[in-house]
Amino acid sequence: MTTAPTRQWTARELAALDAAFSIILAARTDDGSPPGTVEVGLVVTLNGVFVRAWRGPVSGWFQATQAHGQGTIRYNGRTVPVRFQRAAPQDEPAIHDSIDHAYVYKYGAAGSAGIATDEARATTVRITPITGTAPMRYETPC
Template sequence: MTATHTRPWTARELAALDAAFSIILAARTDDGPPPGSVEIGLVVTPDGVFVRAYRGPASGWFQATQTCGQGTIRYDGRTVPVHFQRAAPQDEPAIHDAVDHAYVRKYGAAASGGIATDQARATTVRITPLTAMAPMRHETP
């Protein structure tokens, strides 16, 4: 497995992400470039930048983020290579509560209601910028 080198978000990046209504997320897989991208809402908390799949673990974009752990996000005219890391509810309950509250603050209680379900909480993904995109590994027969 290739080492992942991340860096912290800058204050300017966090402010732009917090102000953005949504991002365009594209996850890479070991098979190469992603088949597509998804526009998705995001939140910023003191613990990082997070997205969730309101449809739960069966969501295609969520599965793709878990396959390789890398991809890109587009926001504010920028494309940033990123690392995706699942934040499991049982491992980080305080983070999940903060993410719930951040979704309500940003999108309102009615619009964010489906994102605080156990199904959606199970797909909480922390997004961290990469210093560089790791090369894809390709196995030869």
């Protein structure tokens, strides 16, 4: 799997993502066929963008992000090429409490109930924009 280098999210991009209720995520496919898409909730914390699969590792979209590592996200009418990188609890333990809290803050206790489980934590994915893609421009307020 070849992965393109990444860049940092801009403050404006992070603010727009934080305000978005969800994103449309699509992982690249090996055969060049159009990828399937899924709408997922996201959080912004510690200057990063994170998603989790509440169904755990059996979630097809999670498996696709891990198999292919790249794809796109769509929100607010913008499509951004991105890299998907697993942020496993054993690899990055310090961020997971922050992600849990961000989900509760954004979606409420009921809306985030299944996302702080060990199974969901194991599917945490950091989303980073690919270098060479310009930060998004906004014609209208976010």
